[in-house]
Amino acid sequence: MEKWVLRRYFDRYLEEDLGYGDLTTRLCVDEREVRGFIISGEDFMISGTREISILFESHGVEVLNYAPSGTRAKKGDTLMELKGSSTTILSLERTALNILMRMCGIATKVSEMKKVAGDTVIACTRKTTPGFRYFEKRAVEDGGGDPHRMALDDMVLIKDNHIVLAGGVEKAMDKAQKASFSKKIDVEVTDMGGAVAAAKNGADIIMLDNMSVVAVKEIYAKIKDIDKHIIVEVSGGIDESNIADYAPFADVISSGALTHSYISVDISLRIEQ
Numbered sequence: 001m002e003k004w005v006l007r008r009y010f011d012r013y014l015e016e017d018l019g020y021g022d023l024t025t026r027l028c029v030d031e032r033e034v035r036g037f038i039i040s041g042e043d044f045m046i047s048g049t050r051e052i053s054i055l056f057e058s059h060g061v062e063v064l065n066y067a068p069s070g071t072r073a074k075k076g077d078t079l080m081e082l083k084g085s086s087t088t089i090l091s092l093e094r095t096a097l098n099i100l101m102r103m104c105g106i107a108t109k110v111s112e113m114k115k116v117a118g119d120t121v122i123a124c125t126r127k128t129t130p131g132f133r134y135f136e137k138r139a140v141e142d143g144g145g146d147p148h149r150m151a152l153d154d155m156v157l158i159k160d161n162h163i164v165l166a167g168g169v170e171k172a173m174d175k176a177q178k179a180s181f182s183k184k185i186d187v188e189v190t191d192m193g194g195a196v197a198a199a200k201n202g203a204d205i206i207m208l209d210n211m212s213v214v215a216v217k218e219i220y221a222k223i224k225d226i227d228k229h230i231i232v233e234v235s236g237g238i239d240e241s242n243i244a245d246y247a248p249f250a251d252v253i254s255s256g257a258l259t260h261s262y263i264s265v266d267i268s269l270r271i272e273q
Contacts, residue, residue: 001134001138003054003058006051006054006055007054007058009131009134009135010054010055010058010095012131013095013098013099014091014092014095017094017095018091022087022090022091025087025090025091026087029086029087029090030086031085031086031087032085032086032273033083033084033085033086034083034084034085034086034089034271034272034273035081035082035083035271035272036061036080036081036082036083036084036089036269036270036271036272037078037080037081037082037269037270037271037272038052038078038079038080038081038082038096038097038100038267038268038269039076039077039078039079039267039268039269039270040073040074040075040076040077040079040265040266040267041075041265041266041267041268042075042265042266043072043073043074043075044072044073044104044105044107044108044265045070045071045072045073045104045107045108045110045111045142045143046067046068046069046070046071046072046073046079046104046107046142047069047070047100047103047104047106047107047138047139047142047143048069048099048100048103048104048135048138048139048142049066049067049068049069049079049080049100050066050068050069051099051103051135051138052066052080052096052099052100053066053080055092055095055096055099056082056084056089056092056096059088059092060084060085060088061082061083061084061085061088061089061092062082062083062084063080063081063082064081064082064083065080065081066079066080066081067079067080069107069142070107070142070143070144073104079100079267086271089269089271090271093269096269097267097268097269099135100267101264101265101266101267102132102135102136102139102262102264103135103136103138103139103142104139104264104265104267105139105262105263105264105265106136106139106140106143106258106259106262107139107140107142107143108143108262108265109143109240109257109258109262109263110122110124110139110140110142110143110144110145110258111143111144112240113145113239113240113243113253113255113258114143114144114145116240116243116244116247117243117244117247117253118247120247120248120250120251120252120253121145121146121251121252121253122140122144122145122146122252122253122255122258123140123145123146123147123148123233123252123253123254123255124136124137124140124145124146124147124148124254124255124256124258124259125148125235125254125255125256125258125259126148126149126151126152127256127259127260128259128260129259129260133150134150136259137150137259140258140259145258146252148254154183155183155184155185155186156176156179156183156184156185156186157186157187157188157207158172158173158176158185158186158187158188159188160188160190160209163188163194168197169187169189169194169197169198169201170197170201172187173185173187173197173198173201173202173203174201177202184204184205185202185203185204185205186203186204186205186206186207186233187203187205187206187207188207188209188235189206189207189208189209190208190209190210190211191215191219192215192218192219192222195208195219195222195223196222196223196226199222199223199226199227199230200226203230204230204231205230205231205232205233205252206223206230206231206232206233207233207234207235207254208220208232208233208234208235208250209235209236210235210236210237211234211236213242213245213246213249216234216246216249216250217248217249219232220232220249220250221249231251231252232249232250232251232252233250233251233252233253233254234246234249234250234252234253234254235253235254235255238253238255238257239255239257239261
């Protein structure tokens with residue numbers, strides 16, 4: 001994402017955290033040039049260091065170096081080294097760490113699932129925190145996953161309610177064909193009948209939603225028999241405990257848990273005069 005767009009996000013986050021100013025820092029700290037070190041408190045996959053460097057640099061803090069996203073940190077590693085105003089660094093601290101802790105937590109979760117899934121693509125969903133979607137989906141990519149749709153205009157994704165209101169899979173598919181050639185059509189189905197109808201009516205992607213491994217295996221084989229180029233996406237209740245069972249019968253596994261059920265990692269900021 002462009003720097004100027006990121007700065008707009010950061011301005012909103014800082015407005016929420018700073019209120020009318022950092023009262024404690026104003027009363028207790030004399031402004032001076034200091035060094036700051038962002039330190040990992042555990043092992044994890046790194047994500048968000050580029051974004052946070054932009055946050056600090058936008059407020060006059062020099063970022064001397066930072067560990068690249070998509071690499072692993074060990075407990076005690078320095079993720080970022082800063083030089084600048086003591087009061088500015090303290091005022092930015094919590095916003096910066098909040099973003100980093102969450103992004104690294106997501107990237108770590110994705111990387112762990114990716115290890116088990118092998119060649120199967122791991123994707124997130126739109127089950128993201130309002131106002132924080134870019135950062136969560138960026139973290140998924142840093143962990144080795146795919147961001148899926150960034151927004152509703154990215155592709156045609158026909159879900160259960162669309163099918164009901166359109167009058168069935170075939171009618172929904174017929175209307176969806178009006179979309180630009182540049183937009184793929186993904187259809188969510190819950191049984192063999194829906195999968196076959198979607199496959200025979202031009203779906204680019206078929207999402208098998210909340211199915212057992214046995215059902216997924218059978219429907220996957222049927223879809224590929226109709227058209228081997230159709231991407232089979234499997235979703236619903238898949239996490240670290242069962243992804244190995246589903247991965248052999250999926251081209252893509254999408255999981256909302258990646259962005260709503262992750263654990264933030266331990267990161268801190270140490271300042272030296």
